[in-house]
Amino acid sequence: MVQQNKNSNKLIKLKLSIQISLSGLSFCILNSEKNYITFIKEIDFDKKLNPLELLDALKKQFENEPVLTEGFYDVCVIHDNDLSALVPKPLFNEDYLADYLKFSSKILKSDFITYDELFINESVNVYIPYININNYIYDIFGEFTYKHISTILISNVLQIEKNAKAQKVYVNVSRDHFEIIVIENAKLMLYNTFKHQTKEDFIYFILFTAEQLNLNPETLELVFIGDITKDNDLYKIAYKYIRKISFGKRFDNYKYEIQPKSEHSNFVLIKSF
DSSP, X not given: OEEEOSSOOTTSOEEEEEEEEXXXXXXXXXXXXXXXXXXXXXXXXXXXXOHHHHHHHHHHHHHHOGGGGSOOSEEEEEEOSSOEEEEEGGGOOGGGHHHHHTTTSOOOTTXXXXXXXXXXXXXXXXXXXXXXXXXXXXXXXXXXXXXXHXXXXXXXXXXXXXXXXXXXXXXXXXXXEEEEEEEETTEEEEEEEEEOSSHHHHHHHHHHHHHHTTOOTTTOEEEEEESOOTTSHHHHXXXXXXXXXXXXXXXXXXXXXXXXXXXSTTHHHHHTO
């Protein structure tokens, strides 16, 4: 979805990407002329916020970080929540957006529902964005693009694995939730998102997903991206049950003012450009 930009500075080829969730915020700035990422910042909240508190936290960042008020010629907002559903393109009807979500998400009559098209696998991603965030970003920048996190995840994983034959399970890890993308023969088999409070929650949902798809933990290939390292408790418990574990890569060729934590961290934020 796109809304029109009123503060665009075409001479400064800067792009801003903002990842929004109730658990935290992430920002990234790209100088596209120099292929140079000049700014990355992540904020984890002490508790899960509601949408009003989330807006206040975002406003605070714009007040305290002058770099976020530059004349960007492109702004992208990534809505990171579990209020989404994938629909095959042939079955999609724009008149029934609420029906696609009502069985998997709690929705209100006042909720604004929109969708992204995933051309790579001929599907449509129906979701509820944080509309108060969108309104605020529009007040600042005018035109901007917004997408659901799963749109970026699925599109990029399928692109990375476009020639792969093997079955793989990608897990994008955040502090209190994670997304699972299962692919086989370069096709999407499953996408889902889960909340986790403990490492036991984490491995339970991965093994539960494997069981539902008849995947053998002894042979399945698990690929981690996002906020996870080998020293992390989530990695350690996963390795107790699944032996074929690796870390994915963003496969970007950007130069960085400050290097990201790893080649698989900030996957969605950086791949949104």
